[in-house]
Amino acid sequence: MLRLQRLHAGSGSAADCSVTAGSKTSFGMVVVIDDPLTDGSDLNSSRIVGRAQGTYIASGKDSLALLMNMNFVFAAGQYNGSTVAIMGRNSAMDEVREMAVIGGTGVFRWARGYAQARTHTFDLKTGDASVEYNVFIRH
Numbered sequence: 188m189l190r191l192q193r194l195h196a197g198s199g200s201a202a203d204c205s206v207t208a209g210s211k212t213s214f215g216m217v218v219v220i221d222d223p224l225t226d227g228s229d230l231n232s233s234r235i236v237g238r239a240q241g242t243y244i245a246s247g248k249d250s251l252a253l254l255m256n257m258n259f260v261f262a263a264g265q266y267n268g269s270t271v272a273i274m275g276r277n278s279a280m281d282e283v284r285e286m287a288v289i290g291g292t293g294v295f296r297w298a299r300g301y302a303q304a305r306t307h308t309f310d311l312k313t314g315d316a317s318v319e320y321n322v323f324i325r326h
Contacts, residue, residue: 212252213245224259228307228317237261243277253277255286259322261293269293271322273302288324300324 207215221240227233241257259271270293275286284304291298300323308317 207245210245210248212247212250214248216245218243220257224261228319230317234263236263236266241273246276247278251279253279259320266294269295271295271298271324273322277304279306288322291324291326295324295326298324298326300326 205215207213219242221238223230223235224237224239225233226236238260239257240260241255243253243255243257246252246254253276254274255277256274257272259273261267261269261271270291271288272290273286274289277284277286282305286302286304288298288300288302302320302322305319305321306316307319308315310316
């Protein structure tokens with residue numbers, strides 16, 4: 188289990204399309220991420236084991252859905268220097284979302300599998316979130 192600590196404070200979107208401002212789902216918004224991955228739920232007391240780096244795009248016109256394209260970049264422990272590539276649709280309002288593991292490097296070379304995401308906390312004012320990822324890999 189890994190926890191992605193999404194911190195929005197002071198950040199904004201990388202790009203918007205002409206319909207983003209009027210969209211209830213932020214359709215077309217592109218966000219670039221470089222967020223800490225921790226081994227527990229509390230950012231202040233958990234060990235940082237890596238970073239989640241990539242992009243997500245608001246791709247649902249009628250429902251909040253994101254196209255996730257990210258790498259889990261490990262910087263500590265037995266997976267230090269290795270990465271896992273995750274891509275797929277994230278129906279953000281669903282309790283559990285499943286995305287594909289499409290590859291990796293280092294000890295995760297030739298990785299295939301899936302990741303299940305569960306949002307544990309989300310602050311509507313700041314956009315900060317804590318999302319648990321359970322990643323199942325065959326390599």
